[in-house]
Structures are given as C-alpha cells and as structure tokens.
Amino acid sequence: MRSKWKIWGLKVLRDGGRKRDVTSRDVARALGVSQSMVSRAFDPAGRVSKENRARIMRAAETLGYVPNVIARSLSTRRSGIVAIVIGGMDNPFYTDMLDQTAAALDAAGYKSLLFRVPAGQDVDDQLPALRQYNVDALIVASASISSRIAEEWQRDDRRVVLFNRSVPDQSVPSVTCDNETGARELADLLIDRGHSRLVFVAGPQGTSTNREREAGFIRRLMERGCSLAGRVDTTSYSFAEGYRAAAEALSVKPDAVFFANDVLALGGIDRLRYDFGVKIPSDISVVGFDDIPMAGWPAYNLTTIRQPIDEMVRVTVELITDHDAPPTRRIVPGQLVSRGTVRLA
Amino acid sequence: MRSKWKIWGLKVLRDGGRKRDVTSRDVARALGVSQSMVSRAFDPAGRVSKENRARIMRAAETLGYVPNVIARSLSTRRSGIVAIVIGGMDNPFYTDMLDQTAAALDAAGYKSLLFRVPAGQDVDDQLPALRQYNVDALIVASASISSRIAEEWQRDDRRVVLFNRSVPDQSVPSVTCDNETGARELADLLIDRGHSRLVFVAGPQGTSTNREREAGFIRRLMERGCSLAGRVDTTSYSFAEGYRAAAEALSVKPDAVFFANDVLALGGIDRLRYDFGVKIPSDISVVGFDDIPMAGWPAYNLTTIRQPIDEMVRVTVELITDHDAPPTRRIVPGQLVSRGTVRLA
DNA sequence: ACTCGTTATGCATCCGGATGCATACCATAT
DNA sequence: ATATGGTATGCATCCGGATGCATAACGAGT
Numbered sequence: 001m002r003s004k005w006k007i008w009g010l011k012v013l014r015d016g017g018r019k020r021d022v023t024s025r026d027v028a029r030a031l032g033v034s035q036s037m038v039s040r041a042f043d044p045a046g047r048v049s050k051e052n053r054a055r056i057m058r059a060a061e062t063l064g065y066v067p068n069v070i071a072r073s074l075s076t077r078r079s080g081i082v083a084i085v086i087g088g089m090d091n092p093f094y095t096d097m098l099d100q101t102a103a104a105l106d107a108a109g110y111k112s113l114l115f116r117v118p119a120g121q122d123v124d125d126q127l128p129a130l131r132q133y134n135v136d137a138l139i140v141a142s143a144s145i146s147s148r149i150a151e152e153w154q155r156d157d158r159r160v161v162l163f164n165r166s167v168p169d170q171s172v173p174s175v176t177c178d179n180e181t182g183a184r185e186l187a188d189l190l191i192d193r194g195h196s197r198l199v200f201v202a203g204p205q206g207t208s209t210n211r212e213r214e215a216g217f218i219r220r221l222m223e224r225g226c227s228l229a230g231r232v233d234t235t236s237y238s239f240a241e242g243y244r245a246a247a248e249a250l251s252v253k254p255d256a257v258f259f260a261n262d263v264l265a266l267g268g269i270d271r272l273r274y275d276f277g278v279k280i281p282s283d284i285s286v287v288g289f290d291d292i293p294m295a296g297w298p299a300y301n302l303t304t305i306r307q308p309i310d311e312m313v314r315v316t317v318e319l320i321t322d323h324d325a326p327p328t329r330r331i332v333p334g335q336l337v338s339r340g341t342v343r344l345a
Numbered sequence: 346m347r348s349k350w351k352i353w354g355l356k357v358l359r360d361g362g363r364k365r366d367v368t369s370r371d372v373a374r375a376l377g378v379s380q381s382m383v384s385r386a387f388d389p390a391g392r393v394s395k396e397n398r399a400r401i402m403r404a405a406e407t408l409g410y411v412p413n414v415i416a417r418s419l420s421t422r423r424s425g426i427v428a429i430v431i432g433g434m435d436n437p438f439y440t441d442m443l444d445q446t447a448a449a450l451d452a453a454g455y456k457s458l459l460f461r462v463p464a465g466q467d468v469d470d471q472l473p474a475l476r477q478y479n480v481d482a483l484i485v486a487s488a489s490i491s492s493r494i495a496e497e498w499q500r501d502d503r504r505v506v507l508f509n510r511s512v513p514d515q516s517v518p519s520v521t522c523d524n525e526t527g528a529r530e531l532a533d534l535l536i537d538r539g540h541s542r543l544v545f546v547a548g549p550q551g552t553s554t555n556r557e558r559e560a561g562f563i564r565r566l567m568e569r570g571c572s573l574a575g576r577v578d579t580t581s582y583s584f585a586e587g588y589r590a591a592a593e594a595l596s597v598k599p600d601a602v603f604f605a606n607d608v609l610a611l612g613g614i615d616r617l618r619y620d621f622g623v624k625i626p627s628d629i630s631v632v633g634f635d636d637i638p639m640a641g642w643p644a645y646n647l648t649t650i651r652q653p654i655d656e657m658v659r660v661t662v663e664l665i666t667d668h669d670a671p672p673t674r675r676i677v678p679g680q681l682v683s684r685g686t687v688r689l690a
Numbered sequence: 691a692c693t694c695g696t697t698a699t700g701c702a703t704c705c706g707g708a709t710g711c712a713t714a715c716c717a718t719a720t
Numbered sequence: 721a722t723a724t725g726g727t728a729t730g731c732a733t734c735c736g737g738a739t740g741c742a743t744a745a746c747g748a749g750t
Binding site: 021066067068069070071073074079081084089090092095096098099102103106111112113114115116118128131132133134239266267269270271273274275293294297298299300 | 366411412419435440441451456458476619620644
C-alpha cells in the first residue's frame with residue numbers, strides 16, 4: 001500500500017483505505033434527488049425549493065455530510081485560505097500580529113496558512129508554490145516581496161497586503177502605522193524634556209519602518225534646531241543587536257537614545273544598566289517604537305509609540321475579505337505611551 | 346460575476362476569470378502523449394521511460410507546468426498540510442515552538458496551517474472542519490483535544506501529536522519535556538542552597554505540565570524531608586498572573602519561589618522587585634521553567650529548566666513525517682540553566 | 691383551458707490528477 | 721521463429737462539487 005509518491009519531495013501514501021467521507025451524491029441518493037440539487041442547497045443563492053433545501057439539510061445533518069472544501073476548491077479556484085508570510089517571529093510584535101490576524105481571519109471564515117520566511121530572505125521564488133493551494137490572499141509581514149509578484153497575484157484577483165511595510169509602488173496595498181509622525185513625537189518629547197545629545201539606533205537598512213522612523217525623527221530635530229549626536233546601525237531588529245548597539249551609542253556620550261523599535265530598546269536598556277551602570281532615565285533617556293508587551297513590564301517601563309495592532313489587523317483583514325474596499329495604502333496613527341524611561345524636564 | 350456563494354460563511358467569487366494554469370493535459374497534448382503519462386512522469390515511482398520522462402520534464406519546464414496540489418489532493422486525500430493547533434500564542438515558548446515547527450515542516454516539504462485556539466478552549470468540535478482540508482497531521486500545542494478525536498484521526502492514518510502536553514491515554518503520541526525530573530532538580534537546587542520556606546506558584550489546573558512539575562517538586566521535597574510553605578494558584582500561564590500571584594506568595598514569607606513556568610516567574614519577579622522592594626536572590630530566590638529568551642535577559646537572569654525546543658520539535662516532526670516511527674509518547678530531558686536568581690549556599 | 695413567466699430539477703461536463711487494467715512493445719531465452 | 725517476462729503506454733474512471741443549459745412544474749392572467 002505504501003508508495004514512493006512524492007509531493008514536493010515528501011513521501012505520501014496512496015489512498016490508504018481512508019474512510020471516504022459522505023458525499024453530496026450520498027445525500028442525493030438518500031433523498032432520490034440529483035447531486036446538483038444538493039450542491040445548490042448549500043449555495044445560499046442556489047435555486048432550490050424551500051422544502052427541498054430543508055430536507056437536504058436535514059439529511060445532510062443525519063448522514064454527517066459536509067461539503068468537501070478541496071473538491072469545491074478545485075472548481076471554484078478558491079480555497080478560503082489566506083497565507084500569512086512572516087519573517088522575524090522572534091519579535092513579539094509580529095507574533096502578536098500573527099495571533100490577532102489568525103483570530104480575525106478565523107472569525108471571517110478563513111484559514112491561515114503560515115508561511116515562515118527566514119529573516120530578511122526574499123520570498124518571491126517561493127510564492128508561486130502557494131498558488132498551488134489556491135490561496136485566496138496574501139498577508140506579508142516583516143518580509144519583502146517584489147511588486148511584480150504582488151501584481152501578478154492581484155491580476156489573478158487575489159489580494160496582497162503588506163503589513164507594517166510599504167513599497168514605493170502605490171499599487172501594492174499596505175497597512176502601516178504612521179511611523180514618521182510617531183518618530184516626530186518622540187523627537188519633540190525628548191527635546192521638550194531638555195535633551196540635546198540624541199542618538200538614533202537604526203533598524204536594518206532597507207526596511208521601510210526604519211527609513212520612516214529615522215526620517216521623521218531627524219526632520220523634526222532639524223525643524224527644532226537640533227541635530228543627531230550619533231547614529232548606530234544594526235543588522236536586525238533583535239535584542240542582541242540592541243544590546244550590542246548600546247555600547248556603541250554610549251561612546252558619543254548621549255543623554256537620550258531612540259531605538260528604532262522596542263526589542264532593540266530592551267536589549268539596549270539591559271546593556272546600559274547592567275554593563276555600564278547607567279541609570280535610566282536620570283543618566284540617559286531611552287525610547288522605542290511598537291509597544292510590545294514587554295515594554296510595559298515594570299523592569300523596563302519603556303516610553304514608546306504604540307502601533308495599534310488591533311486596528312492594523314482589522315484594516316488588513318478588511319482589505320482582504322471585503323472586495324469592495326479599495327486596495328490602497330492605509331496608514332493608521334500611532335500613539336505615544338509615556339512611561340518611565342524619559343526623564344522629566 | 347459576483348455571487349453570494351458562501352464557504353463556511355464567507356463570500357467568494359465564482360471563478361472570476363482566473364488564469365487557468367497549465368495542466369498535465371496541456372503538456373501531454375504538446376508532446377502527443379497521454380495525460381496519465383505526464384502524471385506518472387511526476388511520480389518518482391511511475392513507469393515512464395527515461396527518455397519520455399526527460400521530454401516531459403523539459404516540456405513542463407517550458408510550458409510552466411506544475412502539478413496542481415488541490416487536484417492531486419482530491420484523489421490522494423493527502424494535502425501536504427499539517428495543522429498546528431495552538432493556544433496561548435502570548436507565551437514566547439509557544440511562538441518559538443511555532444516558529445521552529447513551521448521551519449522544520451517546511452524543510453520536510455509540508456505547509457503549516459495555523460489553527461489558533463483561544464486559551465483553554467476546547468477544540469474538538471472545530472477539528473472536523475480541518476479534515477475538509479485533507480490535513481495530513483495535527484500538532485496540538487497548549488490546547489486540549491479528546492483522545493476520541495485523536496483516535497479518529499489516527500484511524501484515518503493522520504498522525505496527531507501533542508506538544509508539551511500529554512493525556513492519560515497511551516495511544517495518543519505526545520512529545521514532552523521531563524517535567525517531573527526538571528522540577529526535582531529545582532527542588533534539589535533550592536534545598537542545597539539552604540532554602541527552607543518554599544512556595545510553589547502553580548500554572549492552570551488541568552494542564553499536564555503543571556501537574557507534573559508540581560508533583561515532581563513536592564515529591565522531591567518530601568524525599569528530602571522538606572515540605573511546601575505555601576502554594577498559589579493561577580488561572581493562566583501569563584505575566585499578569587505571575588505578577589498577581591507573587592503578592593500572594595509573599596504573604597507566607599518564603600525564601601524561595603518556584604513559578605510553574607518562566608512567564609509567571611518574570612511577572613512575579615517584577616512584582617517582588619518593584620512593588621515590594623524584594624532583592625533577588627538575596628531576599629528571595631526565584632526559579633522558573635521553560636527557558637524562554639527573556640529568562641536570559643540581564644534584567645531577569647532567571648535560573649530555570651530549559652525545555653529543549655529544538656529537540657522537541659525535531660521529534661515532533663519526525664513522528665509526523667516518518668511513518669515508520671512508532672507513535673508513542675516521547676519524553677526528552679530538560680536541562681538546568683543556573684543563572685542569577687538563586688542565592689549561593 | 692391555454693399561454694406566458696417563473697422557479698425547480700436534472701443532465702452532462704468540467705476542475706486537474708491519480709490509478710487499475712488491458713494492451714503494446716522490447717529484449718532475452720529457447 | 722517463438723515463447724516469456726518485464727516495461728511503457730493509453731484508456732477509462734474516479735476523487736467530490738459547481739454550473740450552463742434544457743426541461744419540467746407551477747402559478748397567475750385572460
């Protein structure tokens with residue numbers, strides 16, 4: 001019964017006597033009607049008399065019939081599956097997003113196919129494989145996708161939404177937080193509290209989040225007649241990189257550090273405190289971006305900008321499930337969460 | 346072209362002129378051979394002459410033909426999809442597990458269908474829906490599933506593996522860490538370091554992890570002539586619950602607290618330190634279980650038992666992909682990670 | 691009773707591959 | 721040349737539903 005059949009390189013068994021499900025024909029036979037009538041009965045818009053629909057539903061119930069999604073998908077070319085492409089599941093922001101998105105999709109009747117991509121890796125070449133599954137839509141978070149691929153999908157009437165990323169090409173819908181404005185608020189906050197030696201610890205180059213946050217921060221500084229005392233690069237949005245960068249940031253003797261996101265900030269705080277004995281915020285103020293759960297933990301009590309995940313997820317799922325929603329870029333406002341890592345004026 | 350067709354309550358479009366893929370018949374026609382030959386060409390064990398297989402592969406390449414997974418799945422009743430049922434994605438331990446599992450499944454040629462379940466909720470009634478997708482196997486983490494359902498799946502030759510959970514019924518394969526032994530090591534550690542007023546902060550009742558850790562801890566205490574100075578219950582493995590429980594634990598004036606997992610411990614530490622000014626470990630020692638990334642962060646530097654996620658994931662995926670692996674319970678050893686939250690003797 | 695306009699049903703086919711069975715092919719053995 | 725065994729191919733069907741088209745049934749209007 002075994003075979004060496006391979007699907008994409010994996011062994012499978014041929015139909016090993018798996019229990020055949022009850023089919024629409026079974027129901028039809030039991031009632032002496034046609035299979036197509038049963039099929040229509042399950043289509044809210046299908047033409048079936050009230051009485052027969054009721055009979056069919058009742059029979060289906062008793063026989064334990066449920067329409068087979070795979071078979072249906074074969075002819076409709078729809079699967080009810082949304083793929084979530086996600087990189088960097090080590091960042092709580094994204095796992096939180098994943099959790100909420102899965103919940104929202106579930107509520108909307110969709111299933112989530114998880115497509116994990118190694119941090120920073122390109123996924124373009126792996127996406128065609130997803131088409132095989134008749135995946136209805138694509139949510140891309142913390143990963144890059146070319147607009148060529150995006151358009152290919154959209155032409156095929158499958159929505160693609162970038163989450164917390166955006167690309168220059170306007171035709172690719174995306175949902176992002178207003179990073180620029182958020183960063184400007186942080187700049188204002190730090191300046192208002194009397195800081196003058198500001199350091200920016202950047203996220204990975206090439207991420208739109210970092211670009212926008214950096215631009216917003218620096219522009220606002222300039223508008224207020226200030227400038228950056230230093231800038232540190234990192235290769236990933238991770239605790240370890242924040243930890244590493246903090247030491248470097250310290251070399252320019254800053255009185256405030258803006259880490260491009262919370263995870264970096266947490267790593268930075270720990271480094272400053274436990275390796276250098278820096279008091280936060282009396283010696284140095286620290287701010288981050290995202291407002292992940294740990295930012296609110298007493299050990300950190302980090303002042304940051306909250307990205308409204310719930311709202312962002314809501315919009316994302318709306319873009320995907322509501323075919324009347326125009327496929328445009330959506331930018332939602334962030335919110336300053338003032339905690340204890342910035343000194344008072 | 347629109348319709349009110351619903352799949353599980355969601356609107357879909359009927360085949361809206363989606364680009365038809367290149368099919369095996371297209372390839373067959375182009376080469377003047379039969380469709381079945383093309384199909385067999387893609388079956389490593391299929392009978393096709395070397396030359397024809399080569400021709401077919403070449404033609405497939407040029408025409409851009411790729412076997413359609415959905416159609417294949419319809420007849421084989423296999424999909425190459427593994428569902429990961431997961432509750433409590435707020436616990437880094439599980440997101441880490443999810444990340445690694447998705448990676449391992451991907452490497453084995455499987456796709457991961459994410460099935461998120463609200464914490465503590467029963468999923469039995471939602472699982473039949475997954476069968477619709479011809480899901481090949483089920484990994485259940487941090488959620489409960491009845492052995493009746495599990496057996497139903499197994500009878501249908503679809504493996505089910507419980508991750509970090511176990512049920513009394515031996516017939517349900519599970520992969521767990523040796524919670525009992527780990528807890529005993531912690532008991533030994535605390536006693537050896539001279540503690541005598543020990544408190545156990547329990548995880549939710551009914552979780553096998555909590556049951557085993559508690560049993561191991563208490564038994565070892567008894568073996569060494571000690572007993573628990575106190576015990577605190579919680580309703581979930583969460584930071585907030587640890588935070589809450591810490592205050593309660595404090596009332597019995599402990600000199601050491603064992604939190605049933607790391608997340609609880611982190612919440613507890615923050616409460617003890619920042620609300621009560623407790624010095625850890627000089628006033629009170631704290632230990633946890635799991636070794637999530639945050640446990641290693643300098644701010645906590647938590648002494649704990651590492652659950653070897655990578656090994657657990659490896660075994661889990663092996664149980665699922667290797668049909669020769671006996672479907673038994675697997676228990677992997679944990680490892681004491683001694684950091685700074687336990688005072689020296 | 692006789693049309694006409696709806697609404698219900700059924701038939702046949704399609705979606706794209708997989709596979710049992712029969713046949714055709716090929717080479718070696720006799 | 722003929723029998724023999726293994727390999728290649730093709731045919732027909734199946735997996736389970738969806739759907740265009742044709743027909744039947746029904747209710748109303750005159």
